[in-house]
Every structure is written in structure tokens, then in C-alpha cells.
Amino acid sequence: MTINKINNKKKIRPSLKDIADLVGVTKMTVSRFLKDPKLVSEKTRVKIAQAVEDTGYIHNRAPAMLSKASSKAIGILLPSLSNQVFANFTQGIESVTNARGYEVLISHFGYDIDTEERKIASLLSYNVDGLILTGTQHTEKSLKMLKTMGIPVVEAMEICENPIDMNVGLDHELAAYSAVKDMISSGKRQVAYFGARLDSRTQLRMKGYDRAVLEFGLQKHHFLTHEHSSFSLGRELLNRALIDCPDLDGVLCTNDDIAVGTIFACKEQDISIPGRISIIGYNALDIGQAVSPRLTSIYTPRYEIGETSAEILLNAIEGNMSQNKIFDLGFKLTKGETF
Amino acid sequence: MTINKINNKKKIRPSLKDIADLVGVTKMTVSRFLKDPKLVSEKTRVKIAQAVEDTGYIHNRAPAMLSKASSKAIGILLPSLSNQVFANFTQGIESVTNARGYEVLISHFGYDIDTEERKIASLLSYNVDGLILTGTQHTEKSLKMLKTMGIPVVEAMEICENPIDMNVGLDHELAAYSAVKDMISSGKRQVAYFGARLDSRTQLRMKGYDRAVLEFGLQKHHFLTHEHSSFSLGRELLNRALIDCPDLDGVLCTNDDIAVGTIFACKEQDISIPGRISIIGYNALDIGQAVSPRLTSIYTPRYEIGETSAEILLNAIEGNMSQNKIFDLGFKLTKGETF
DNA sequence: CTGAAAGCGCTAACAC
DNA sequence: GTGTTAGCGCTTTCAG
Numbered sequence: 168m169t170i171n172k173i174n175n176k177k178k179i180r181p182s183l184k185d186i187a188d189l190v191g192v193t194k195m196t197v198s199r200f201l202k203d204p205k206l207v208s209e210k211t212r213v214k215i216a217q218a219v220e221d222t223g224y225i226h227n228r229a230p231a232m233l234s235k236a237s238s239k240a241i242g243i244l245l246p247s248l249s250n251q252v253f254a255n256f257t258q259g260i261e262s263v264t265n266a267r268g269y270e271v272l273i274s275h276f277g278y279d280i281d282t283e284e285r286k287i288a289s290l291l292s293y294n295v296d297g298l299i300l301t302g303t304q305h306t307e308k309s310l311k312m313l314k315t316m317g318i319p320v321v322e323a324m325e326i327c328e329n330p331i332d333m334n335v336g337l338d339h340e341l342a343a344y345s346a347v348k349d350m351i352s353s354g355k356r357q358v359a360y361f362g363a364r365l366d367s368r369t370q371l372r373m374k375g376y377d378r379a380v381l382e383f384g385l386q387k388h389h390f391l392t393h394e395h396s397s398f399s400l401g402r403e404l405l406n407r408a409l410i411d412c413p414d415l416d417g418v419l420c421t422n423d424d425i426a427v428g429t430i431f432a433c434k435e436q437d438i439s440i441p442g443r444i445s446i447i448g449y450n451a452l453d454i455g456q457a458v459s460p461r462l463t464s465i466y467t468p469r470y471e472i473g474e475t476s477a478e479i480l481l482n483a484i485e486g487n488m489s490q491n492k493i494f495d496l497g498f499k500l501t502k503g504e505t506f
Numbered sequence: 507m508t509i510n511k512i513n514n515k516k517k518i519r520p521s522l523k524d525i526a527d528l529v530g531v532t533k534m535t536v537s538r539f540l541k542d543p544k545l546v547s548e549k550t551r552v553k554i555a556q557a558v559e560d561t562g563y564i565h566n567r568a569p570a571m572l573s574k575a576s577s578k579a580i581g582i583l584l585p586s587l588s589n590q591v592f593a594n595f596t597q598g599i600e601s602v603t604n605a606r607g608y609e610v611l612i613s614h615f616g617y618d619i620d621t622e623e624r625k626i627a628s629l630l631s632y633n634v635d636g637l638i639l640t641g642t643q644h645t646e647k648s649l650k651m652l653k654t655m656g657i658p659v660v661e662a663m664e665i666c667e668n669p670i671d672m673n674v675g676l677d678h679e680l681a682a683y684s685a686v687k688d689m690i691s692s693g694k695r696q697v698a699y700f701g702a703r704l705d706s707r708t709q710l711r712m713k714g715y716d717r718a719v720l721e722f723g724l725q726k727h728h729f730l731t732h733e734h735s736s737f738s739l740g741r742e743l744l745n746r747a748l749i750d751c752p753d754l755d756g757v758l759c760t761n762d763d764i765a766v767g768t769i770f771a772c773k774e775q776d777i778s779i780p781g782r783i784s785i786i787g788y789n790a791l792d793i794g795q796a797v798s799p800r801l802t803s804i805y806t807p808r809y810e811i812g813e814t815s816a817e818i819l820l821n822a823i824e825g826n827m828s829q830n831k832i833f834d835l836g837f838k839l840t841k842g843e844t845f
Numbered sequence: 846c847t848g849a850a851a852g853c854g855c856t857a858a859c860a861c
Numbered sequence: 862g863t864g865t866t867a868g869c870g871c872t873t874t875c876a877g
Contacts, residue, residue, distance in 0.1 A: 230871030457737030569855030
């Protein structure tokens with residue numbers, strides 16, 4: 168077998184007319200068949216099906232996008248492509264879009280709202296019928312574009328008071344607050360917050376942490392970095408923390424990567440967990456269950472957030488705007504051995 | 507501030523004509539401006555720029571997709587959205603597409619070639635100018651569609667002898683072979699292979715492992731699962747291995763997640779690494795550098811694979827087909843403390 | 846159940 | 862440097 172030459176720039180891609188000519192009908196009939204085979208007579212249906220197969224017809228969205236018909240596609244914007252959280256979120260979305268016959272266009276913006284703006288523009292240029300954003304911070308221009316398009320929009324992951332349109336997520340501040348409050352109630356007095364990347368959810372969690380710490384009259388200990396979150400970072404933050412705050416006895420980490428890195432670092436330095444230092448992670452990913460001691464972490468229902476986001480978005484696209492615009496899907500502390 | 511009502515289904519999205527009318531030119535002039543501002547006179551340029559700003563014009567790709575003009579977009583197909591490897595790969599691609607003014611449409615198929623087929627169809631329906639696939643296994647229908655479209659295609663990540671069109675990657679079989687050979691040369695005699703998901707790269711690595719083991723007249727020890735790879739899986743595979751093969755003294759893992767899980771499990775059971783068991787991972791991700799002992803792992807140049815893939819794809823799109831169709835970007839054993 | 850005509854918004858090609 | 866014309870491949874609408 169030789170290397171295929173597929174680059175003969177000939178226009179070999181079949182059109183509806185090609186199929187129609189083959190069958191002896193007009194392209195209109197073929198168009199109807201493609202929309203719903205039951206729209207044409209049994210006899211032509213069989214013949215068209217055969218011709219579609221033979222010609223290897225490939226759907227062409229451009230004309231439909233032009234003819235004001237809806238594109239049957241939605242766009243989704245993810246902060247990152249290497250985070251289990253957003254993979255689960257996307258799976259939740261697609262479980263709904265697949266079932267309801269919608270296409271999903273995925274974009275990512277690396278936690279940068281200017282990049283997000285460009286990606287929103289790009290998705291809108293494909294005439295998507297709706298958009299699912301992550302987070303609630305967007306540029307002025309992004310907001311203007313969304314308004315101009317007038318399509319339904321869901322802001323997912325975090326709860327906000329004034330969504331652009333619809334909102335699905337959880338209260339990250341409350342989640343962090345509860346976790347830290349639990350730690351303090353158990354007797355911990357020098358609890359720190361380890362944050363990375365400083366995106367809005369990290370900041371919300373920090374606010375929750377602050378609220379709990381201040382409520383008990385304790386001191387705030389923030390150890391932050393702008394760097395992309397990683398396992399190695401946990402070690403780095405712990406080392407900084409132990410210098411500034413030698414009596415450190417508890418840590419809330421903004422995610423499980425950092426929490427696991429912190430566990431590694433503690434073990435290397437023979438710091439007992441949770442004897443001397445308690446650790447709580449965020450998201451409850453598999454990695455936390457694989458380490459020893461098993462990580463206590465805040466579970467976030469991202470698959471369900473994806474599902475709900477897609478459901479209310481498609482409903483809105485199809486004209487069934489729900490009364491409720493904000494959906495809080497909650498969180499749960501999953502008990503491990505680190506707290 | 508109240509909740510924005512953005513759902514007044516009015517056609518408020520401006521068209522080129524709207525801008526043209528505002529400025530007092532034809533939409534053709536506006537079209538030229540959008541393509542390259544230098545194509546219109548200084549005076550009109552300023553006025554159009556202003557009008558574009560005022561109206562909040564949003565690019566519409568549908569007409570360009572129709573007019574045989576190239577869409578200036580390529581599609582990329584990822585097996586997974588939660589793997590650092592493919593995130594790096596995508597970044598490599600986008601470093602090139604951004605610089606050269608191309609849009610990227612991302613799709614993912616969960617390591618399932620039937621899903622891949624559907625996603626390919628979807629990307630083609632957007633008239634992408636080229637496609638970057640991961641892997642070299644595709645359905646018959648996928649191949650037919652690609653042939654019908656006649657667009658350039660790159661198959662990335664693994665090297666193959668007969669690519670559809672172009673191919674960029676590394677020799678996974680050789681990488682695994684070298685690693686296992688090194689282990690055996692160092693005196694190890696009961697080396698196992700831990701695999702998950704059984705995608706083609708996992709299988710290639712297994713072939714390389716087999717070749718090395720057989721070359722030395724040793725016995726093959728495969729411990730495999732169809733499950734999605736995870737940290738917890740490392741523990742599970744190690745436990746199975748220790749039962750079947752109590753004198754196990756080396757492991758090649760198909761990826762770092764499993765390798766790290768294996769390290770965790772060894773530590774819990776007080777199995778010394780690399781004293782009793784050597785471990786080599788695959789991909790050399792950050793997690794391996796955060797654990798103790800630091801993981802020895804095979805580094806794969808996925809960012810560079812992305813870059814090269816995008817470069818040769820865009821070149822081909824623009825008519826500069828390279829002579830060389832296959833690019834082997836190599837690998838490297840990064841020394842840690844586990845071997 | 847099927848056909849004919851019009852048009853979606855833009856760009857290539859050709860005038861001026 | 863700018864305008865005019867035609868048309869991309871479908872779907873909508875209206876006829877039959």
C-alpha cells in the first residue's frame with residue numbers, strides 16, 4: 168500500500184445537487200431527507216440513502232449558518248485543557264447536547280480574559296446558538312459582543328448575583344469557609360491558605376478562608392503564587408509557610424494538585440498529617456485517593472454543573488426560558504485521612 | 507445594576523452593509539478593510555474603523571465558508587481533555603496557528619475511533635482547511651471522508667509507515683524498548699509492563715517492552731486494564747503483579763499517572779525503589795518530579811510535535827507540500843531516582 | 846410528497 | 862481606491 172495522494176484539489180466533495188441528480192429528484196428533496204428521512208416517501212428515501220452512502224456526502228454547515236436557520240451548535244469556553252475538573256464539566260455538557268442533537272465547539276483561554284474575549288469572538292463567528300462560559304469575569308468587549316448577538320449564555324462553575332443571563336455553579340466562598348471553620352473548630356489555630364494562578368475561584372475560596380479565620384479572631388496566612396498550579400508548587404508553598412509561620416497546623420489548598428504536593432513535602436520532612444498539620448484539598452480528584460494519607464477534599468459537582476448548564480441553555484435556545492436563572496449545585500466535604 | 511436582558515430576538519447583529527451605510531461606502535470597501543486595513547484609503551480607513559467599533563461588528567464566517575475561499579481554520583482531534591500531554595500538544599499547535607492567522611477547532615473523542623469518526627465529520631462540516639489527528643488508527647469511513655474532502659491531514663504523536671498524508675511523532679516502540687533494555691542491562695530480570703486503556707500508543711510501548719524482554723530471553727509480564735488510566739490504577743496493577751510474579755524487580759509504566767500510583771503503593775508496602783523494584787514512567791510530567799523518589803520517565807516532545815504538525819499542515823494548505831512526509835521528533839530518558 | 850424561486854452575507858473578479 | 866456583479870450550497874416559503 169502506497170501513501171495516499173489526497174491532495175488533488177479537484178472539487179470532489181459532493182453537494183446535495185449531486186445526490187439529487189443521481190436519484191432523479193431535486194436537491195430540496197434530499198435536503199428534506201437529511202433533516203428527517205420520514206419527510207420523503209419510502210421509495211425515494213431508500214434511493215437517497217443509497218446515494219448519500221455512495222457519494223460519501225459530507226454535511227456542510229456553511230449554507231445553513233447563512234440561511235438564518237439555527238446552527239444547532241453551542242460554544243463552550245474552558246480555562247484549561249489539562250484539568251480533570253473541566254473534562255468532567257465538558258462530559259456533563261455533552262451528555263445533554265448529544266442527546267438533543269447539538270454540536271459543541273470547544274475553546275480554551277488559559278485563565279486569561281483577554282484571550283477569552285478573542286475566543287468568544289471566534290465562537291460567535293461560527294454563529295453558535297448559545298454559549299457556556301466558565302467564570303463570571305469577562306471583558307467589556309466580551310459583554311458587548313454577547314449582548315449584540317442576543318444568544319442565551321450560561322456562566323458556569325461559580326455562583327454570582329448578576330449573571331449576564333443564566334448561572335450554574337456552587338458557592339466556592341462558602342465551601343472554603345465551611346472547611347476552614349471545621350478545621351478551626353477541631354482545634355487548629357494556624358491555618359494557612361495555599362493558592363495558585365489567582366483566578367476568580369481561587370480568590371473566592373480565599374475570601375471564604377478569610378471569613379472563617381477572622382470570625383475566630385485568628386490571623387490570616389496567605390501563601391500565593393501567580394504560577395500555573397502544579398504538584399511541585401505544593402512543596403514550594405509549604406516551605407514558604409513553614410518559614411513565615413513555624414507553628415502552622417492546617418492548610419486549605421485551592422486544589423488537589425497543590426494539596427498532594429503539600430502531602431509529599433510533609434512526608435519528606437517527617438511532618439505528621441494530620442497530627443501536626445491538617446490538609447484539605449479542593450475538587451476531590453482521583454489523585455487524592457491514591458496518596459497516603461488519603462486526602463480530605465471538597466467535592467465539586469462539575470459533571471452535574473455541565474449537565475444543568477447545557478439543559479437550561481438548550482431550553483433557552485428553544486424558547487423555554489426557565490424562571491430560575493441561578494442554580495447552586497452545592498459541594499461536599501469528602502473525608503480522607505488528612506483532616 | 508440589574509440583570510441584563512440580552513434575549514430580544516431582534517436582528518441586531520450588524521452586517522457589512524450596516525457599517526458601509528454608516529460610512530457612506532459599499533460593503534465591498536468594508537470587506538477590504540477587514541481583510542487588510544491598508545487596502546483602503548487613509549480617510550475611509552479611519553471612518554470604517556470607527557464604525558466597526560460603534561456597531562460592535564462581529565465576524566461572520568458563514569459566507570466566507572460558502573464562497574470557496576479558505577476558512578482559515580484547522581481542526582484538531584484530541585483523545586482526551588484532561589491529559590497534560592495533549593494540552594502541551596495543543597499549545598504547540600496554537601503557537602503556530604496564532605502567528606499565522608489561523609483558527610483552531612478542538613474536538614475530543616475519548617480514545618474511541620467511532621467517536622473520532624463523528625467528530626471528524628463534524629469538523630469537516632465547518633469546512634476546515636486541514637486536520638491534525640492523534641494516532642494512526644481511524645475508521646474506514648473516516649478515511650473516506652478525508653479523501654473526499656481532499657484537505658491536508660497530519661497524523662500526530664506516533665510514527666507510522668503509511669500515513670494518510672503527513673505524520674509527526676516519535677517511535678514509542680523504540681522508546682519503550684530502550685528503557686526496558688536499560689533496565690535489564692542493569693541486572694533486572696523480572697521486568698513487567700503496566701498498561702491501561704490499551705490505545706495504540708500503549709500497545710506500541712508494549713511491543714517495545716516485549717522486544718527487549720524477549721531479546722534477553724526473559725519472560726513477559728503484562729499487567730493490563732481497559733480502564734481509564736489513573737493514579738489508583740498503579741496500586742491495583744502492582745498488587746496483581748506481586749501476586750503473579752513475587753520476584754518482580756522492574757516496571758515500565760505506560761504513563762506517569764500509573765507510575766506514580768505504583769510508587770505510592772510500593773512505599774506503603776515498604777518496597778524499596780529502586781533497590782528492589784525499578785520504575786520507569788512515560789511522558790515525564792510534573793507529578794513525577796514532585797514525588798519522592800523522583801520518577802525516571804521517558805520525555806516526549808509533545809509541544810514540538812504540535813508545532814511541527816501545525817507548520818507542515820499550514821504549509822501544505824498554502825501549497826507548500828514538504829518533501830518529507832514523516833517527522834520523527836525522538837524521545838529522551840529523564841533520569842530520576844526510581845531507576 | 847415534491848418542486849421552483851429567492852435569498853442568507855460575504856468575497857472573487859472584473860470594471861472604472 | 863472603490864463600485865458592480867455574480868455566486869458559494871443550502872433552507873425557507875409558497876405552489877402544485
